[in-house]
């Protein structure tokens with residue numbers, strides 16, 4: 001038996017074909033290795049004994065040592081029960097069995113020393129333990145320590161494979177681990193990260209002597225899991241990079257210089273400069289760029305994107321920026337034209353509502369290479385939109401576009417144009433590393449100077465009058481207000497009702513002709529939406545009552561107050577996005593979160609976080625803690641989170657360590673040529689499911 005992990009279960013004493021089949025079907029355990037990787041979900045601390053006299057001081061499971069001096073069976077039929085008197089040197093208690101009385105009776109022995117475990121109950125002044133776990137102490141040897149609990153299923157339970165049963169099977173394999181359990185990490189990594197060996201960790205996770213054993217074993221196993229995840233991502237990224245060549249932009253170009261030197265009225269932040277450098281490096285590499293640009297709302301992503309587009313133009317390529325909505329596309333287009341005022345760059349706008357005649361002209365301009373920068377919506381993706389020579393595509397707000405749509409842009413030139421994706425939804429680093437395995441990530445983690453904090457408060461219905469008064473003072477100052485209502489799929493009708501009721505209430509509180517209100521919601525036709533939105537953008541209305549359709553992108557610097565109704569029904573990142581709609585001008589801005597008085601702990605935490613923090617990354621971290629990674633990223637993407645022992649919510653630090661180790665390895669031995677890295681090479685080839693040409697990757 002040279003390979004212990006792959007030994008079939010049937011080799012195990014007490015496991016016949018039937019049990020083996022059940023284990024495989026119910027828990028996916030097919031061999032010794034699977035069983036050893038069925039880790040305990042919890043441990044019970046049985047490292048000490050309690051005396052009978054001290055039972056009054058504990059209210060949990062206890063372990064006692066003593067003898068039985070009396071056994072009695074009472075009742076008949078269904079009411080039959082068995083009691084035994086158990087005593088140690090400080091007193092006695094009763095052990096009670098309501099089920100299996102006859103069987104238990106035949107197995108109990110008077111005057112034998114037992115180690116018992118159970119939860120004591122006080123019945124009419126007397127302590128008793130129902131259905132205790134009984135173990136004979138032979139030769140005065142007690143078993144103490146941390147006892148593992150294993151998950152099982154009803155079916156397995158009925159076959160005797162409850163937690164105890166599984167524990168027993170595992171304990172049969174453990175002595176066989178000996179020297180034969182393969183190590184999967186190199187000595188260097190073990191040493192660098194102070195990890196115990198694989199063999200040791202498997203033993204200790206099942207049979208720890210103390211808490212430290214558990215911690216060490218768990219740390220080692222988590223590290224390994226995350227290390228291979230990170231290594232896989234790094235390697236896959238490299239594989240993608242060699243597969244796809246990219247256009248080389250040798251120059252920074254005249255337009256960029258002209259813009260930078262004479263049109264930019266402010267200094268770039270250090271973060272912006274750094275990101276532009278990162279992108280520049282990609283442009284020079286000859287490889288296809290696939291980069292995610294993360295940054296909080298207002299951190300200056302759009303400007304960075306624009307400047308990289310100018311580099312493409314300066315190298316004789318066309319470029320396009322794709323926004324998720326028409327309003328946003330239009331805004332991009334207008335700010336672009338403003339930025340490029342006196343520069344010789346030709347731009348175009350293409351959206352769903354571009355007229356056929358205009359469209360034709362646009363198409364021709366694109367094919368001829370006359371239009372250098374195209375701004376648009378999904379309409380850009382249509383096959384009829386062809387470019388003469390597109391070299392870079394910027395995609396705004398990634399979460400509205402799927403991967404499939406992204407790949408459509410790849411086909412717009414002979415070689416795939418470079419792709420830059422901007423998102424204002426901050427993703428905690430640990431997740432970004434994991435989810436965007438195929439993307440390089442750039443982060444703008446610094447706001448332009450002089451930004452005022454958005455004053456955020458949490459209010460209840462009883463404050464409504466005051467809140468509305470505050471709205472009025474803001475309007476008197478010439479400012480504009482957003483009022484947002486939740487509209488969530490499952491209860492769309494009800495929410496729509498709430499929105500309309502809200503709208504009516506707002507209309508009554510803010511009557512014409514002093515106040516003018518826009519309303520935008522998901523059930524309106526898009527032209528109507530557009531029209532209402534434009535009225536607000538132009539300042540013709542002072543209040544925008546809306547559902548979350550305004551979440552993405554619109555820029556109305558004159559809006560200074562974001563009032564969010566039923567704020568408890570929004571997720572944290574959504575709240576943060578909404579809040580980012582204000583604070584875009586010079587004036588002090590505000591965000592008011594209105595909620596019910598009764599709030600769950602989680603909702604309270606969300607409101608507190610919003611009030612206390614304006615840092616998108618910090619907020620995303622809390623969101624991750626509260627909701628978990630699957631939820632945060634959309635469940636369809638959670639496949640990669642099929643982690644056995646690690647939890648990305650809690651193990652961020654180990655993710656970083658594992659990431660560093662994986663990086664270091666690839667840097668030092670990219671072809672896995674060092675003998676000590678053979679184990680890693682073997683393991684990763686199994687994970688990737690092929691043997692890549694390591695030389696080429698290096």
Ligand code: ADP
Nearest residue numbers: 266267268269296297298299300301302303448
């Ligand atoms: P984002 O796309 O990240 O939300 P934008 O690029 O739209 O941010 O920038 C928000 C606002 O800040 C714009 O009005 C932009 O002109 C301005 N801005 C961008 N970078 C800077 C900077 N370094 N200094 C001052 N203002 C800046």
Ligand code: MG
Nearest residue numbers: 298301302553
């Ligand atoms: Mg923006």
